[in-house]
Amino acid sequence: MATPSIKEVAHRAGVSVGTVSNVLNRPWIVAPDTRQRVQDSIRALGFVRNEAARHLRAGRSRTVGLVVLDVSNPFFTNLAEGAEALAYEHDTVVMLCNSKTDPVREGHHLDQLEQQRVMGILITPFDSADPRLQALVSRGTPVVLVDRAADSGLCSVSVDDQLGGRLAGNHLIESGHRRIAFIGGPFTMQQVADRRTGITTTVEKADGVELQLFEVDVMGVVEGRAIGERIAALPARARPTAAFLANDLLALGFLQAMSVAGLQVPRDMAIVGYDDIDFARAAAVPLSSVRQPAELLGRSAMELLQEEVEAADRHRHRQVIFQPDLIVRESSDYVRR
């Protein structure tokens, strides 16, 4: 009843377990007729390899962990698809884990992955300085940071978030905005901090532009809507005329709040999001957004990991950085006099 093992396959084929294993792993060294007999036996019994046993024996698994901040953010699922595409070619499996921007959940997933002795971990960490991450690495699990630059101690694949912030900032300032909101969070997250730094430096260089900061715990549609309501309720005089949001989910929620509050986008409020997810262009008012090459990020991260795993000793950590693009759509396409 239970799944048959290699032993039963061997018995039925009248050979030893070693031979069966050879058929499975180096079929060419087995005599053709023996091979045939074994293969028949495998089929007849419905034998399925036991990955746990292989893994135990081999000492390393064929699974890669991918820990992202939010699976319901299309940015991360696109990223995951990129990673998985490459994994597929290397006959490895991707285990997608959702930390929900929660260090506790993140830690839990890392523990699980380490116990599974995964080949390696791709992670968009909540905090890349987390000592637990360091410990993980020092205990021998290769880690590649994704969407987050590492210092020389790790491989990483990221996008220049400060540039992203500057692009958005420049665009809004050039469009004549003088009160701009930056919305994102938590500010301790490097991605958010960098995007903020980017727009901050731009604003500081310009004369008479004020930047208002709004922090959220989680960057989802709901939070964007909430902040939007708060801002819409401000007296027009104090209210920013443009908002730069640290991701598109926030921006979409924010946009909804504007429409509910009866504010016109982009006339009363210009909006720029981040990530350029597919839904951005389908929004009520098509959303301007800073585009990141999500799939490429995932793919490159996996590439670096494969490299590290295979080269093992002579591997040098690398930090790959991509450039973001600003995509201007209707939501910010309005020049303020």
Add this chain to the structure above:
Amino acid sequence: MATPSIKEVAHRAGVSVGTVSNVLNRPWIVAPDTRQRVQDSIRALGFVRNEAARHLRAGRSRTVGLVVLDVSNPFFTNLAEGAEALAYEHDTVVMLCNSKTDPVREGHHLDQLEQQRVMGILITPFDSADPRLQALVSRGTPVVLVDRAADSGLCSVSVDDQLGGRLAGNHLIESGHRRIAFIGGPFTMQQVADRRTGITTTVEKADGVELQLFEVDVMGVVEGRAIGERIAALPARARPTAAFLANDLLALGFLQAMSVAGLQVPRDMAIVGYDDIDFARAAAVPLSSVRQPAELLGRSAMELLQEEVEAADRHRHRQVIFQPDLIVRESSDYVRR
């Protein structure tokens, strides 16, 4: 250098491996000072349990596979979150796999999961009659169908898709539409077939209403846009005045195409989608949609699986069916005279 094993922990603590294992699994039977010594040793060496070994010994893993049709569809990520929430409580891990509506990829994932001897599999299958699925089950892996009703041979959690189709159909007919398009695919997928049957029966009961069918390979934004362009190009006389799309991604793409083609929604074209994903209400024209309780689906499926795994022998397969709700928003809120 390599991760230490239980043996080294035992040696350092001056006890046998059995004792270490006891500290890990039944700490209360170990004398307090011995326990302390072992725990210190564990900490000092940075010992991490080897899941592969545990699994091999135990014969069953603590992982559940979840195979969905499209991870970038928020419906499925919501569903995944529901499943994972429950898994978390049971100290099990969810492995999220993306079949991309491709039987080959689906098969590949099932193979991988079976090799890993997962506790069980939750799957939204491409084709629930697939003999491979049957084989999998007969070899002993518990399977629960998700978003897809099973016959008595399996547990399943689904939503009444025919009802969903009828709700959409009634709504559109009552709004005065006489030429309605149904768009989805592949038609061989049960969910799609049922939604279609639902609207078809409704249309047949009404006088003088015509239903036009459009089939797509994959239900994504891109495909929706393509079909939208095709339909927008029809002469107004032949063009349907309303479209019911088998998921929201299609609907969002379709909506975009309407706007590009200069057709007003809902006046020139009413639109009803399916799933009611978060983005539906944030769309250019807020989208009417048939809502499915995605998280609940995931949660319930996991519940059934846990039940099957634990009760083992005295388990009776159950088919849980939820009811969908029609959410009417602006995209179909227009009565045609």
Add this chain to the structure above:
DNA sequence: AAGCGGCATTTAGACGATTCAATCCACCAC
């Protein structure tokens, strides 16, 4: 006929954790 090379196959440990029967020891009762 003995020896040898070469191929096909077998044998026998690992791998790391779990578990259960067996052992050990201290203490108490008689």
Add this chain to the structure above:
DNA sequence: GTGGTGGATTGAATCGTCTAAATGCCGCTT
């Protein structure tokens, strides 16, 4: 002093697969 009791600990077998070394076998050469 003997036997018993019970709690703490140990030892050894086991899970399924892989692999390196060993064996067996055949035919060929010398």
